[in-house]
Amino acid sequence: MTDIDCLIIGAGVVGLACAVQMSRVGNSVMLVEQERGIGEHTSSRNSEVIHAGIYYPPGSLKARLCVEGRDLLYSWCQEHGVNHRRIGKLLVAVTDAEIPALEAIQVNARQSGVCSLEMISQSRLHELEPAVAGVKALLSPQTGIIDSHGYMESLLAEAQRYGADLALDTRVHSLAPTAQGWLVEGMSCGERFFVHAxxxxxxxxxxxxxxxxxxxxxxxxxVPATHWCQGRYFGYSGRAPFKHLVYPMPEANTAGLGIHATLDLGGQVRFGPDVAWTDVLDYQVDDSLCDSFAYAIGRYFPAIDKNRLIAGYSGIRPKLNASGQSAVDFNIQGPKVHGLPGLVNLFGIESPGLTASLAIALHVSQLLD
Structure with missing residues (x-):
């Protein structure tokens, strides 16, 4: 039996951030992960974007924690040498019919504390991105890109500096409340273990x-149902046609923001993600998706060369809404919600989870005070 102050289950970006937060204040921390590496699922299979916080309902956890987390994340990257660039993003109205929705997004962002968005004209859009077709756009200067793997490694190093331990290939089977915390049982590297936390x-x-x-x-x-939503990405060979991230207007009645264009830190473009609901943990990307990707991208990038699209990677997002339902906020439950002392459950931590990770960790620690 091992006695510790805090057991964190899941070594994705949020679990790692929680390990930093909890160990910094003097707790003995054990971080356990069922895979053989950190961040093997959602945390490393995404667009690697630092979001400004423009889409989420004002007052929601996603809105508040994204804005707080964005500023914390930029500061963290500077202090810990994590590769990132505040590259900026263009949210494009391709037709006049999309302008009201574009204006509504600007109002929504302002209500969430994001006042940096600039509405730009068609001519200004063409100056910034000659290859992009649109009648108006919002320029978001606070949006950036990040090396998500480097960020997670920096979190792990910081947590370990404060004494946190990491156990990989470790699966928790059961948790039972005790008078002083939780008795946890599971398997680690093929051997049964017990921890009291x-x-x-x-x-x-x-x-x-x-x-x-x-x-x-x-x-x-x-315990809400978690629905798995796969998002596939395609790379684009050759020279990048953009200098900014380029997003279409969010698609109505879908789970995503539309197939957008992001740049990685090496300057290469990738397009995605799309939306595909699934019950299977499958990360394959089929070449047959090329035509549908090219069609969606062609709305804002008419000169797209379909032959330059290359099937890339995919990720799976844990969503609390099912197909056809409206998006749902983060669901972070502490003792005041479920009535069990010393326990926090985090459900539906999808985008903007990476951006919000440090703010989520702070929020979790406050729920345990």
Whole structure:
């Protein structure tokens, strides 16, 4: 039996950020991860964008934690030498019919504390990005790109500097409340283990709901269904046609923001993600998607050469809304919600989870005070 202050389940970007936050204030921390490396799922299979916080409903956790987390993340990158660039983003109205929705997004962003957006004309858009077709656009100067792997490695190094331990290939099977915390049982590298922890943070991402279903004493009404939504990406060979991130208007009645163009830190363009609901943990990208990608991209990038599209990678987002339903906010439950001392469950931590990670970690620590 090992006695610790805090057990964190899931070594994605949020679990790693929680390990930093909890260890910095003097807790003994153990971070466990079922895979053989950190951030193997959602945290490393995304657009690697630092979001400004423009889309989310004002007052929501996504809106508040994205704005707070964005500023914390830029500061972290500077202090810890994480590769990033504040490259800026263009959200494009391709037709006049999309202008009202574009203006509504600017109002929404302002209500969430994002006042830096600039509405630009067609001529200004053409000056900034000659290859982009649109009648108006919002320029977001606070949007950036980041080396997500480098960021996670920096979080791990900082947590370990404060004494946190990482156990890979470690799966938690059950959690039971005790008078002083939680008794946790599982398998680590093929051997059974027991840990007693004062605090438990369920940051298991795609598997958070499954894990919560194995927590003794947790009423099932506090365990939302998690729906897996796959997003595929295509690379684009040759010279990048853009200098900024380029986003179309969000698609109505879908789970995503439309197939957008992002740049990586090496200057290469990738397009995605699309939206594909799935029950299978499958990261394959089929070449047959090329035509549908080219069609969607062609609305704002008419000169696209379909032959330069190359099937890339995919990720899976843990969503709390099912197909056809409206997007749902982060669901972060502390003891005041479910009534179990020392336990925090994080459900539906998808985009902007990477951007918000440091703010999420601070929020979690406050729920455990």
């Amino acid at each position: 004062r605090y438990v943070i369920n940051a298991a991402g795609l598997f958070a709901s499954q894990l919560a279903g194995r927590i003794e004493g947790l009423d099932e009404t506090y």
